[in-house]
Amino acid sequence: MNIPWLKSGEALKEELIEIRRQLHQYPELGYEEERTGAMIAKILKDIGLEVTTGVAKTGVVALLRGKAPGKTIALRADMDALPLQEESTASYRSKVSGKMHACGHDAHMTYVIGAAKLLKKYQSRLKGNVKFIFQPAEESTGGAKPMIEEGVLDNPKVEAILGGHVWPDTPGGSVEVVKGPVMASTGQLYLEIHGKGGHAARPHENIDPILIGQEILQRLQSLTSRGMDPLENLVISICSFQAGETYNVMPDKALLKGTFRTLNNELRLALPEKIENIVKNVTDYYGADYSLKITHLYPATINNEEFTEFAQGVAEELLGKERVLEGKKPSMAGEDFAFYLERIPGTFLRIGNYDEEKNLVYNLHNPHFDIDENRLGMVAALYAKTAMDFLEG
Known part of the structure; x- marks a missing residue:
């Protein structure tokens, strides 16, 4: 007998809406997700999963073992x-001043709980096992890497991942898949230029860090347009x-x-040297000194093509081909899901949320952002079917 995934997901609708609203009303920042983690752990324990808390400080991992061994x-x-x-x-707006789920993570948690x-x-x-990973700190320093370091992909060994x-x-109501790069790597640069301050009427006696800074800025832009393959x-x-x-x-x-x-x-790995060459050449020319700190945050998120094709097929079977879009355009935003994809095959889906009739028109990180709660069961069903079909394959 085929499993009625969509019908089963729809039956959870009211329960999932209540869970999402609880999560939404009590948002917590990265590595502060104590209440969030406790709530998730209780739900998962209550349904009979093996639950581990305190992974990468506030993360939660649950394991569902199938009745037969497998992947x-x-x-x-x-x-x-x-x-x-x-x-x-x-009515379900945030009750915590200055904190908000404006990037949909409350929905993401609810999908996986569902x-x-x-x-x-x-x-x-179920032939095999499913791990449910609730990861802290995606928005800050990235909780994926410490979770991996603490063994989230081991015992049992994870062979594929969906996010x-x-x-x-x-x-809204559609899912978008992207084969290959889906999100960019991210890095930070922090540059302090040390010149020589003095009176603005005597610029020849000074070393102007503002002039130096704007020249460095321009040269960095020329690096993107002239120093790199335009593709x-x-x-x-x-x-x-x-x-x-x-x-x-003139400042110092x-x-x-x-x-x-x-x-x-x-x-990504070659950029720091190229950036520092520009900084050094300009500061040397003007006789200034500098201190430069470059920090790599996340690698590029690159979907595994084979697993993405598999996930696309599952989505088309469940939702219909007309509701599964092939995305051609990666985003230059970053996502620490990349760390999982560096180690195992997987894919990172885009869950459609745009709906003018419901006023769901705001971008991520906007104080008016909201999600379509009526789609929670649909996405939960998609996640569940993808996991089941992978284990059966």
Whole structure:
């Protein structure tokens, strides 16, 4: 007998809405997800899963063992909220001042909880194991890496992983799949230029860090347009330039902060040297000194093509081909799901959320952002069916 996944997911609708609203009303920032983790752990224990808490400080991992031995697949959700004040009149709006689930992580957790409930219901037909990973701190330093270091992909060994993100410009009720790179690597640069301050009327006696900074900024932009293959995706954005305090005094120093992003992990590793060459050449020319700190955050998120094709087929079977879109355009935002994909096959889905009639038109990280609660059961069913079909394959 075929499992009625969508009908089973729809039967969980009211329960999942209540779970999502509880998560939404009490948002917690990265590595602070104590209440969130406790709530998730209780739900999963109550349905009979093996639950481990305190993974990477606040993460939760649950295991469902099938009635027959086999492979293991993981379903992952991120847990953390953002330091935003929610601007909403909804009854379920955030009750925590200055904190909000504005990136849909409350929905992501609910999808995976729903999938756990569905798979537990059909445990007797499960050949293998499913791990449910609830990961802290995606928005900050990235909780995926420490979870992996603490063995989340071992015991039993995970052979594939599925994750997803509500996507603000993909139509609601649809799912978008992207083969290959889906999200960019992320890195930070922090540059302090040490010049020589003095009176603005005597610039020849000074070493102007503002002039030096703007020249470095321009050269960094020329790196993206002239120093790289135009077919490569590369973004270098200087988003903060701080120098001086008054109108007639050249400052001693300037501080530039920015980000660099690419879809090519080899280029990602080569960028720091290229950036520092520009900084050194310009500061040497003007006789200034500098201190430069470059930090790699996340690698590019690159979906495994074979697993993505498999997941696409599952989605088309469940939802119909017309509701499964093939995404051609990666995002230059970052996502620490990349660390899982560096180690095992998997895919990161885009869950459609755009719906003008429901006023679901706001971007991620916007204080008005919300999700379509009526789709929670649908996505839970998709996750559950993907896991079941993988284990049967």
